[in-house]
Every structure is written in structure tokens, then in C-alpha cells.
Amino acid sequence: MIRLAIAALVGVVLSLLPPGKAAAQEAGGPDLQSILQQNAELVADASRRTVQDVLDILIESGLPEVPAFLATWQARELYQRESDGLFFYVEDPDADPLTLLDITSGEAVGTAGSREVAQLRPNRGVQGVIAAALVQFQLGSDDPAERLSALASIESDPDESHLAILRDMMETETDADVRRRVEALLPALVIAFADEDAPRIEAIQSLAGNVSLSARATLNPLLATTLEVAEALPEDRNVAAQIRPGRDALSVDDAYAMLVDAGLAPPLIPRSERVDVLAANILDGRVGGVPVAELNTEDARDRAYAALVEAGLADPAPTEAEVAEAVRSYVFYEVYRESSAAVTTAARETLEGIETRVGFYRVLDLSLDGLSLASIYFLAAIGLAITFGVMGVINMAHGEFIMIGAYTGYVVQSVVANETLSIAIAIPLAFAVTFAGGVAMERLVIRWLYHRPLETLLATFGISIALQQIVRLVFGALTQPLTPPDWLAGSVSLNDVVSISSIRIAIFILGAIFFVLLWLILNRTRLGLEVRAVTQNPAMAASMGINPDRINMLTFGLGSGIAGIAGVAIGLFAQVVPDLGANYIVQSFMTVVVGGVGNIFGTLVGATMIGSLQKAIEFLNPSNTLAAQTYMILFVILFIQFRPRGIVALRGRAAGD
Amino acid sequence: MRDTIFTRNRSVPVFIAILTLLAIAVTILSEAYGTGALSVSFTKVLGMTLCLCLAALAMDLVWGYCGILSLGHFAFFGLGGYMIGMWLMTARTEVVIRANLASSPIPPTEAEISQATALQIFSVVGAEDWPWMWAVSDSLVLSLLLVVLVPGLLALVFGWLAFRSRVTGVYLSILTQAMTLALSLYLFQNDTGLRGNNGLSGLQNIPGAEGVGQDRISIWFFWASALALGLCYVGAAWLVSGKFGNIVRGIRDDELRVRFLGYPVEVYKLVVFTLTAMICGVAGALYYPQAGIINPDEIAPIASIYLAVWVAIGGRGRLYGAVIGAAVVSLLSTYFTGGRAPDLNLGFYRVEWIDWWPVLLGLGFVLVTLFAPKGLAGLVDYLVRKERT
Numbered sequence A: 001m002i003r004l005a006i007a008a009l010v011g012v013v014l015s016l017l018p019p020g021k022a023a024a025q026e027a028g029g030p031d032l033q034s035i036l037q038q039n040a041e042l043v044a045d046a047s048r049r050t051v052q053d054v055l056d057i058l059i060e061s062g063l064p065e066v067p068a069f070l071a072t073w074q075a076r077e078l079y080q081r082e083s084d085g086l087f088f089y090v091e092d093p094d095a096d097p098l099t100l101l102d103i104t105s106g107e108a109v110g111t112a113g114s115r116e117v118a119q120l121r122p123n124r125g126v127q128g129v130i131a132a133a134l135v136q137f138q139l140g141s142d143d144p145a146e147r148l149s150a151l152a153s154i155e156s157d158p159d160e161s162h163l164a165i166l167r168d169m170m171e172t173e174t175d176a177d178v179r180r181r182v183e184a185l186l187p188a189l190v191i192a193f194a195d196e197d198a199p200r201i202e203a204i205q206s207l208a209g210n211v212s213l214s215a216r217a218t219l220n221p222l223l224a225t226t227l228e229v230a231e232a233l234p235e236d237r238n239v240a241a242q243i244r245p246g247r248d249a250l251s252v253d254d255a256y257a258m259l260v261d262a263g264l265a266p267p268l269i270p271r272s273e274r275v276d277v278l279a280a281n282i283l284d285g286r287v288g289g290v291p292v293a294e295l296n297t298e299d300a301r302d303r304a305y306a307a308l309v310e311a312g313l314a315d316p317a318p319t320e321a322e323v324a325e326a327v328r329s330y331v332f333y334e335v336y337r338e339s340s341a342a343v344t345t346a347a348r349e350t351l352e353g354i355e356t357r358v359g360f361y362r363v364l365d366l367s368l369d370g371l372s373l374a375s376i377y378f379l380a381a382i383g384l385a386i387t388f389g390v391m392g393v394i395n396m397a398h399g400e401f402i403m404i405g406a407y408t409g410y411v412v413q414s415v416v417a418n419e420t421l422s423i424a425i426a427i428p429l430a431f432a433v434t435f436a437g438g439v440a441m442e443r444l445v446i447r448w449l450y451h452r453p454l455e456t457l458l459a460t461f462g463i464s465i466a467l468q469q470i471v472r473l474v475f476g477a478l479t480q481p482l483t484p485p486d487w488l489a490g491s492v493s494l495n496d497v498v499s500i501s502s503i504r505i506a507i508f509i510l511g512a513i514f515f516v517l518l519w520l521i522l523n524r525t526r527l528g529l530e531v532r533a534v535t536q537n538p539a540m541a542a543s544m545g546i547n548p549d550r551i552n553m554l555t556f557g558l559g560s561g562i563a564g565i566a567g568v569a570i571g572l573f574a575q576v577v578p579d580l581g582a583n584y585i586v587q588s589f590m591t592v593v594v595g596g597v598g599n600i601f602g603t604l605v606g607a608t609m610i611g612s613l614q615k616a617i618e619f620l621n622p623s624n625t626l627a628a629q630t631y632m633i634l635f636v637i638l639f640i641q642f643r644p645r646g647i648v649a650l651r652g653r654a655a656g657d
Numbered sequence B: 001m002r003d004t005i006f007t008r009n010r011s012v013p014v015f016i017a018i019l020t021l022l023a024i025a026v027t028i029l030s031e032a033y034g035t036g037a038l039s040v041s042f043t044k045v046l047g048m049t050l051c052l053c054l055a056a057l058a059m060d061l062v063w064g065y066c067g068i069l070s071l072g073h074f075a076f077f078g079l080g081g082y083m084i085g086m087w088l089m090t091a092r093t094e095v096v097i098r099a100n101l102a103s104s105p106i107p108p109t110e111a112e113i114s115q116a117t118a119l120q121i122f123s124v125v126g127a128e129d130w131p132w133m134w135a136v137s138d139s140l141v142l143s144l145l146l147v148v149l150v151p152g153l154l155a156l157v158f159g160w161l162a163f164r165s166r167v168t169g170v171y172l173s174i175l176t177q178a179m180t181l182a183l184s185l186y187l188f189q190n191d192t193g194l195r196g197n198n199g200l201s202g203l204q205n206i207p208g209a210e211g212v213g214q215d216r217i218s219i220w221f222f223w224a225s226a227l228a229l230g231l232c233y234v235g236a237a238w239l240v241s242g243k244f245g246n247i248v249r250g251i252r253d254d255e256l257r258v259r260f261l262g263y264p265v266e267v268y269k270l271v272v273f274t275l276t277a278m279i280c281g282v283a284g285a286l287y288y289p290q291a292g293i294i295n296p297d298e299i300a301p302i303a304s305i306y307l308a309v310w311v312a313i314g315g316r317g318r319l320y321g322a323v324i325g326a327a328v329v330s331l332l333s334t335y336f337t338g339g340r341a342p343d344l345n346l347g348f349y350r351v352e353w354i355d356w357w358p359v360l361l362g363l364g365f366v367l368v369t370l371f372a373p374k375g376l377a378g379l380v381d382y383l384v385r386k387e388r389t
Helices: A002-016 A019-027 A032-038 A040-044 A051-061 A066-074 A124-139 A144-156 A160-172 A176-193 A197-206 A213-223 A252-261 A271-280 A298-310 A320-328 A341-390 A398-415 A419-444 A453-475 A502-524 A526-536 A538-543 A548-573 A582-595 A600-620 A625-642 B011-029 B040-065 B073-101 B110-125 B140-164 B169-188 B214-241 B243-253 B255-260 B265-291 B301-314 B319-337 B353-371 B377-388
Strands: A078-081 A087-090 A098-101 A108-112 A117-119 A225-230 A239-243 A331-336 A491-493 A499-501
Touching: A032 A040, A032 A051, A040 A051, A040 A078, A051 A066, A051 A124, A066 A078, A066 A124, A078 A098, A124 A144, A124 A160, A144 A176, A160 A176, A176 A197, A176 A213, A197 A341, A213 A341, A225 A252, A252 A320, A271 A298, A341 A398, A341 A499, A341 A502, A341 A526, A341 A548, A341 A582, A341 A600, A398 A419, A398 A453, A398 A548, A398 A582, A419 A548, A453 B169, A453 B301, A453 B353, A491 A502, A499 A502, A502 A526, A502 A548, A502 A600, A526 A538, A526 A548, A538 A548, A582 A600, A582 A625, A582 B169, A600 A625, A625 B140, A625 B169, B011 B214, B011 B319, B040 B073, B040 B214, B040 B243, B040 B265, B040 B301, B040 B319, B073 B110, B073 B140, B073 B169, B073 B265, B073 B301, B140 B169, B140 B265, B169 B301, B214 B243, B214 B265, B214 B319, B243 B255, B243 B265, B255 B265, B301 B319, B301 B353, B319 B353, B319 B377
Parallel strands: none
Antiparallel strands: A078 A087, A078 A117, A087 A098, A098 A108, A225 A331, A239 A331, A491 A499
16 A cells, blocks of 8 residues: 555656656666666675665666665665566565566566565665665655655654755755745754754753754753662762652652662561561461461561561561662762763753743643633623623523523534534524523513512522423433534644634633623613613602513523523533533523623623632642632632622622612 | 420421321331331432431521521531541441451451551542541441531631621522532542542441431431421521510511620520531431442532522521421432433423423423512411411
């Protein structure tokens, strides 16, 4: 397969060559097979020393099939026919008989049994030389794309031989893209393979302030250390630090284990092993004079073992004092694998500079993460900010409106295949569906319970579990797909540290739009004025000619409708399951309460605080997002003790009491 | 007749009589001591239902009498279960480990047994040492104390913080719900020492009673649950019948007025909140050995809401209402979700109860809230009034 692919590649390269040149080669000059036949001996029994001569001849020939040939040779897939010494590729190395392919045309030219041909197996050294030649050949190509792919293969598998080639390229390369790539690649190769310190240090310093992963991956191995032990600190080694067992990261036991491994101290006898020794020396129900039944304390075991040692039946185990003494009499130290102190110093300083910058970007990335989480919480909570915050209705079914919004998106998407279009339809449709649901719920249930807020909680909880179960019955309990459009699938990254997915940016923007829109509705429209009036004093509002029933109905519908739109957005990144909303309900209530009930600005502040706080806690303990949530909730509980009315507390008459 | 709690609250003698009759009936029908008409698993269901009734009783005290809609009392219930579960699991595992190590040539040390027990219990979460909270798990007496103390202490601290800053009404409900969520998330973590989402299991095996069959253990736990429910019912009736009860009811109806009358409202609320949390802990400690397993899912916020709903359906502010609500709803739930209820064939659609029960239950909550604020116990009022006229 690989061979066929190479043949195809060769065909492409051939067709790229100017026709005149190809024709000239066809007419005159030796073909690949004849060149090889002239050097058959060197090809068949290649050694590291001699193979370069053949390679030089091949490269000089400028034949277009040479790279494919070299690749095949290196991969040990080249065969030589015993009868006439000609070289062939084969179609399938496992087949018998083998189908031989011509090395120039790639056409089948006959078959041979596996006895009739010899597979050429260049050794590792020869393979390395061939690979270098191959890269060199590709780098010499006229096609910049070819050169770039050669550079990519160097990057993934750098070798000492590449260094000189790249240095040459820096002088001669004209294509800007290729040159940039070489420039980026060269320091890593210089650091890894250059002989002298000066260019390496220069290369290290050229990476200063470079926060990319590859720069850090280049520098970090330079600072890799190994832990060693000796009687005194060695002068001629590049020692990173001396380690004091028991005080630094190394425990006394581990230090002693190192001594044992190095043959500098007798081994400890672990407890399990000691028990085995005791068990092997039971004599008439006694071990070393101690009855077996009494051996259920460490003390008795010590005595029995000591007796065994005295009788020469067991190895003496070092005591704790001996262990401590042995550890004290040796020096433990970490030594750099890199032998040059100047290089490690330069690397450490450069890396410290880089880490500072990386730290800065991490904080930036964390803030973006926090903001993004905040906007999700905000989206989930903003509908609640209206129904609970403004109207004072505890709607436990709020999460189910979010869920219904997400399912609306799913249904629309299963009808309209185009993702962008389907989302554009789903958003207003989700609003319409949940608005209608909200209005129906307000008319049928909630309006009877305005004076019994705690019971609203129970009734809406009943609605919540009924809705969840109905959706489960209709759509099943499994996750349904709601795919974001392609233009939302990627992510925007500033560098290797800071990146944020497009969908989160979209959610952030959506949250911002909602906030502005709602703020305008509540503060700048007739409806908003009436909502605020009814909230503060329904009786007075009614006597001013406002119909509180209508306003309550519309407000509740608005809050529910917004939850529906939030559902579409949340469904794009979360899993669309029947209990999607239930996962957000407690957080949403906390967001509203922390922010301050009664105004959407408070919800914004609350969401920002909870979102960034949670991300910050996660950063301190990255392995455990559950713990972050736990501590965040604890913080919220404590926070409410000190600001029971939330961050943005309403004052005066607007507070309602 | 002397003025006792039995004469002051007419529901007490009736309730105790019914409970006693139930206990006698179950014993007569049980496999262990009677005809065997009741299966072991159904005996356990009945015993567990009594524990739920006890939790509902506590919920009625705190919500129906004191007006605090706590959405955290099932968390206290679960905590009680965890506290006794730690002892059950430790003691049981230790017995098994001792039996395993008995055949080794050298008798094991206590430290080795403890280490092997810990490894056995915690290897599912990748740990091998005893977490600090298991420090007293080898002592039954201390574990029993923890059953009451841990929920009580948590309720005391939480309540003190909340009542002190005058968080009331729906805000308190949300706060208690947040506490419940935090607790369940905490327990869900593998490294917090309570085996994460594996929970504690094998709790039906009672250490020290290895030779006793589950048939007898189930009836013992049924008796214990009935006894606890009876005692707490009498205690609760006594508590709400006196001056304390009047003040607590006053707080429910108008907290501000009671405060202005000079009563330390916070203290009363704190006492009720903490006391009921302890009762829930006891109920949980009786429930989970019958259930056999406890995991953090049990503590999820929704469980506490269900508890409140039982009380609402049964009827608040009258102790027997809570018991009726919890018993009726939880038994019906067991019946309909247990797969025994025959499917209803409507011709065009086949109603499968497992699927439709939550829908009916949810709509039932709505209807009860809207049309029967007094709950099922309202029926009792109706009957009593009829009798008098």
C-alpha cells in the first residue's frame, strides 16, 4: 500500500517536471536500474560507511523516481532478483509468489517465488543515512510544498544530520514561508545537536518570550535531571541541586532504597518478607522460641526474627538507626542530563522568563474561561431573574423550559438539515414554544398561588417532573444531537496558552445581547414600566389602569421564552437529555440570589462572580471539578449570610418591604 | 382522666393504636415469626416506609409547624445513613478479613487487619488508608452518636448562620437546597473518603448477626422503625401541644409579631431545625440497613423536594398528615414503578405505569396544591366534622 502511494506521488512529481527535462532524461542518460546495477554490490550489501557514495550518485542523477526508491529502500521493501541481480519493488510483501514491479515505471513485470528474490534489509545506521539523503533530496526540490513537508518530517523526527542541511538552507532559501519554517525549526536543532556551547546558548536565548508549546518542549529536556547518590558531590558533573533526604522531596526510605539499588547498603527486609521468613521457620509451633499464636504483635515478631538472625537462619535487617546513618553518610544530588553548565543556566533563565509570560497568559485564559462560564450561568439564570427576581415566583420548572428550548432546536434540526438555518429558525421558535408554555402555566397554576410562594415551589416542581418525564417518553432518555454550524465549531486561539472555542464566544455575545435587550425592555418601554409597577404594588398599579393579570402573564411568558432561547444555546455545547435543565436549576437560583433579587443587573454580577469563582477554584485544584462546585456553593451559602439581599440590593420602595 | 398528651391530642392514641396493630399484623404475617404471607422484601419495604414517615414527621415539624420550608432534610436523612453505614461496613469487612487471614501461618497483627480492611473498602476509589472521617467507624456506640450528632451539628451551624442573618421564606429554601447540592457533590467525589459514587454497600449484613437470616433481620428493623416512629410521634405531639408549640406556630404565622412580643425567634427556629435534622438522621440510620446500599444520589436535592411534597400531599401542620402523605405516596410509587402494576390498555394506547407514574405524580402535586391545600388529611377533618354534626 505504502509503495503504491509512493508510486502515485512519484507520478505527480513526474508530471510537475518540465516536459523538456523529462524527455531529455528519457532519451539520454542512464536510467535508475542501470545506475543501480553499476553499484549493485554497494546497494545490496550497504554499510554505513559506503552507502553515501551510492546516494551521492543517485542524487546527482536527478532522476524523479529517486525519492520513492530511497523511501522504499529505507523501509526494507526493496527486493533483488537472485538470477540477474535486478532490483524490484513488490506489490504485496506477504503474497507468494511475489508480484514484481519495475522500479521506474511501477508496472508489474512478472512474479517470483520468495526463494528467487532477496529482500534488502539495510541496518539502522544505513537507514539513517538514507533518511538524511531523502530529506536532503526533498529539501532540494523546486516545489516549496515539497520542502515544507520535508521540514515537517524533520520536526517530528529530528536528527543530527539535519542541522547542517538547515544551516545551509538559511543561506540559500528564497521562499518566505519555507524560510520562516526553517527559522522556527533551527534553534531546536541547534540546541539538540550543535557541538559548541556558544551557538546553543544563542539559540536558547533566541527563544526568550516564546510561549509556544514547541519552544517549551525544546527547553524543558535541557533541564531534565536524574537523581544520583555518591560519597561526595562530584566536581566534573553539571549538578543541579543537592537533595537532603527527609527534608526535600526525597524521603529517607526512598533515599535508602537508592543506596540499596546502588549496592551501597544492605537491603531492608519489608514486613511482608519478614513474615514469610518467620513462616518458613516454624518449628514445633514456635518461631525462634516464640509461640506462633503470640506472633500477632510487631514486638513479638521482632523478638522471633532477632532469634532467627542469631541462629543464622535469617539475614540481619538494618535497624532504623543504621538506615539513618547510611543515608547521612552519602550525598544525594540531582544532576542535569545536559553536561554544559552554561547551557543549563541559559535554558533555566530563558525558561523562567517564558514561564512568567505563560503565567500571565494563563491568567488571561482563566479569565476568559470564567467569563464564558459566567455567560452560560447568566443565560440559564436570566429567565429566572425575571420570573423569580422580578415577579417573586419560584419556578422549579424553569430548567424544563431550558430543556424544551434545546429539544425545539433538535426537532428543527431534524427537519432542516442546514445547521445555520436551523439554528436561525430554532431560536424564535423556541421562544414561541416556551413563551406559550409559560403563559399557559401562569394562567392555569401560578396565578392562583401568588399569595402562597412556598406552594408555588411544590406545584412547579410537580410540573417539572411531569414535563421531564413526558419529554423522556416522547424523545427517549438518550442524548439527542444538536450540532452547531461549522463556523461555530472551531476555536480562536491567541497562542498555545490562550484559546477559546467559538461557541463560547457566541454564547457570550448572546448573553450580552439578552442583557441589553432585557434592560431596555424593563427600563425603556411601556411594558417594562407596567411590569415594575405591578411588581412593586399590584393594587396601586391596577388602580392606575394597568391590568396586573395581563402583565403577570406577559412577564412570566417573557421569562420562560428567554429560557427557551437559552436552551437552544446551551444545547449546542451540552448534551440534550431530558434532565438537561435540572442540572442548571440550583445554580440558576443561586445566581439570582447572589446577584440580588429584583434586577437583571444583579443577575449579571452574580453570574460573573459565580462563574469566575468556580474557574478560579478549579484552577487551584484542576483535577476535581466536583470539588470546585462544592466549594463554590459553600462560598455562596456563606456569602448570603453577609449579604442576604445579594450583591446588588434594591433599596427603598423598590425593595418591596 | 389526667391531662396527658394522649388526651390532649386525640390523634396520638389513634396513631399509636394503628401503629401497634400494624406491627402485630406484620409480625403475624412475616416469614420469620408467622405465616409467611409477607415476603422478606415487602417487610423491608414496609420498614423503610416507616422510616420515610419518620422523616416526613420531622419535615412537618419544621415546615408545617415552624414555616421553614427546608429542602435539606433528606440530606440529614442520608447523613444518618452514612454514619451508621460506616460502622456496618467496617465491622462487616473486618469479620470477613479476619476469617480470610485466620488460615495464614503467622497470626496477623491488629494493624495488618486494619490495613487489609481499609484496602478492601477503599480499593474501589483507589485508596488504601482510612480517611479521617472513619476514625470512629469501629465503635458502634460512637457511630450511633454520630448518627444524631453529625446531622444535628450541620443543622445547628447552617441554621445559626441562616437564621442569624434573617434569611427567610423562599430564600432559605434555596439556601438549604444549595447546602444539599453541595453535600451530594462532596460525597460524589472519590477522594473525600466516603467511596464517591460507589457509596456504601452491603449494609444489610449486620455484623455480629452473621447466623441470623434476612427474614428475621427484616422484622427486627421493622420493629425498630415502628418504635422510633411511635416514640417520635408522641414526642412531637407533646412538643407542639405546649407553649413551645404555640410560639413555633406563631413564628410560622407571623414571625415579626412573635419577635416583637420578645421571644428569641432565632433560638426557637434553631431548636426546631436542629431537632428535626437529628430525627431525620435517626430515620436514615434505620432506613439504609434495610435498603442495603447508600450512595450520593440518595441525597440529591430532588429527594428533599419529594419529602416536602409528601408532607404537602398528606397535609401540613398535623403530624399524622405527614405520615399519611409519606406512606401513601412512597407505597404508591413503589407499587407503580416496581413493575407489578398491570398496564392499562386504552385500545389506542397502552399506558405503562413505570413510564407514566412520574407524570401522574407531578400533576398530582399541582392538583393537590391548587385544590386541596390541606392535603389528604383534609379528609380526616371532613369525616370528623360529619361525625360531630
